[in-house]
Amino acid sequence: MIDYLRLSQLDDVLEMLWAEGPGILMLAGGTDILVRPQPFAGARILLDISRVEQLRDIAVDPADDCLVIGAAATHEEVAWHPQVSRRAQLLAQACRLVGSAQIRNLGTLGGNLGNASPAADSVPALACLDAEVVLSGRNKQRRLPVLEFFTGPGSSVRQPDEVISSLRLPRQRGRQVSFFLKAGQRRGMCCSKASVAFRARSHSDGRLSGVRVALGAVAPTVVRVPEAEQVLEGRRIEPRLIDEAAAACSRAARPIDDIRSTAEYRKAVVGALLTDGLFRLGDKMKQRRRPRRRRPR
Ligand SMILES: Cc1cc2nc3c(=O)[nH]c(=O)nc-3n(C[C@H](O)[C@H](O)[C@H](O)COP(=O)(O)OP(=O)(O)OC[C@H]3O[C@@H](n4cnc5c(N)ncnc54)[C@H](O)[C@@H]3O)c2cc1C
Structure with a gap:
């Protein structure tokens, strides 16, 4: 009782x-x-x-x-x-x-x-x-x-x-960009097989600073990935850097096999989630930087 x-x-x-x-x-x-x-x-x-x-x-x-x-x-x-x-x-x-x-x-x-x-x-x-x-x-x-x-x-x-x-x-200074992506059995009503969170300050010339990358469900606790953060720190998002940062995430992952997923899939998918998020973010930031065309009067 x-x-x-x-x-x-x-x-x-x-x-x-x-x-x-x-x-x-x-x-x-x-x-x-x-x-x-x-x-x-x-x-x-x-x-x-x-x-x-x-x-x-x-x-x-x-x-x-x-x-x-x-x-x-x-x-x-x-x-x-x-x-x-x-x-x-x-x-x-x-x-x-x-x-x-x-x-x-x-x-x-x-x-x-x-x-x-x-x-x-x-x-x-x-x-x-x-x-x-x-x-x-x-x-x-x-x-x-x-x-x-x-x-x-x-x-x-x-x-x-x-x-x-x-x-x-704490309050984050400057223009912030971020994303959270997770892989699960389906879209709703399920816990993550793996997840990635990303945050940085974005500067007017497209560079990033204060980069943070954290992974869920791929280690005994949630982990930050300093190696991936350093790859992107002070840089603009570009395909070569995305590949390097994604590889750093897969290396940092120490997942297990359990009822939700296999270790092999988890290791691969954290890299893929970061890649997906960074490509989308890079496109969004490029569009923002593109000068607007003036309408002819
Ligand atoms: C169908 C289903 C789907 C789910 N999907 C997700 C998902 O997608 N993502 C996800 O992250 N989680 C998911 N969960 C897990 C769960 O919903 C979350 O972890 C939720 O935030 C737990 O909060 P709660 O208030 O219900 O915790 P409780 O069940 O009330 O408590 C959980 C534990 O925390 C302790 N606790 C609660 N509050 C405090 C406090 N203030 N201080 C100290 N200890 C405390 C309790 O004693 C207990 O040990 C899912 C669960 C179910 C059943």
């Missing part, structure tokens, strides 16, 4: 975690927990945090101009929030590709991280946006870069008395 408890104040959640930590299983949208073969294994209390308003806010912190997204915000709320669209388009794109409308309306950003799956779609996007995870406990709080949160498939540095309270995204 497990006790179910729903709290609406963050302070009460933190008190509860402090008092009962290891016996508690937090429930947000339930879209990961409730499909497990033994959903509540080892837990005494199922603590529902989905109604805690302090965990659902999405707003800009005037102190440091970071966009702060509450961990219990759903994928649908994140995907269509005006501040997210304006400042973190890449995260909006990733959240729009999660599962189906039903899953996006229940599943939360905090749950996507809490589950610690290497296939979590929000994580490559958050890594490319230099996001920090905020972990809160009774009388304590710590922040860490999003990829430092994960220690392996299904495991993280979160202590039993801590909740993921928010994600903090």
